[in-house]
Amino acid sequence: MGYTHGIKWTDQEIENEIKNVINALCIERMPTRKETEIVTKSNSLNCAICRTYKYSGWAKRLGLSIGNDSDTWFGKMYEEKATNSLMLLGYKVERMPTKHPYDLLLNDAIKIDVKAAKPYVQKIPGTNTILIILKSEILHATFIYCLHWMILKEYL
Incomplete structure (x- = not known):
């Protein structure tokens, strides 16, 4: 059975979208789940992040810190x-x-x-x-x- 619905995210697409969220919010850290949903008006980026390297893994891959308020x-x-x-x-x-x-x-x-x-x-x-x-x-x-x-x- 193949991929049936939603967006099939590649690592590059996830990285690009994380960077878009960072630019939209003018922040220099890994965005939170809530921030990604506000900017993208969707939960799909959050799902893609969680299915792959999680927020901490993406932060490490992109050289970003995770906000101390999480x-x-x-x-x-x-x-x-x-x-x-x-x-x-x-x-x-x-x-x-x-x-x-x-x-x-x-x-x-x-x-x-x-x-x-x-x-x-x-x-x-x-x-x-x-x-x-x-x-x-x-x-x-x-x-x-x-x-x-x-x-x-x-x-x-």
């Missing part, structure tokens, strides 16, 4: 913190790729998911909310980093 970057930053903490305690830690069912493999046996959340400030003064649903049959442990607004404010 959820992936934020999650990876805290996976790195968890990895460093565990290694300091003498554990062997292997980091898993994005989209893997868990984030870290500890001593070749223990599967760990790392969760980090920025505070969501509600309309009620002085309250923050974080919702994490921890239901998994494959995980053994979960690291949770909850950033307090007052602490986070110092780094903004």
Whole structure:
């Protein structure tokens, strides 16, 4: 069965379209999914990026940075913190790729998911909310980093 619908993207076409998005937005980094959809008025470039090298792979291929405000970057930053903490305690830690069912493999046996959340400030003064649903049959442990607004404010 052949290709039945949509655009059959080549690597060169994806690269050209990523560059068009970058030029349209006047940015010097890899555009986000939302940015590609706004500029192209379509999800097809996003699908092509995800089916090939993913956003991080295309950024690397094109020599672009990934914006520090992305959820992936934020999650990876805290996976790195968890990895460093565990290694300091003498554990062997292997980091898993994005989209893997868990984030870290500890001593070749223990599967760990790392969760980090920025505070969501509600309309009620002085309250923050974080919702994490921890239901998994494959995980053994979960690291949770909850950033307090007052602490986070110092780094903004």
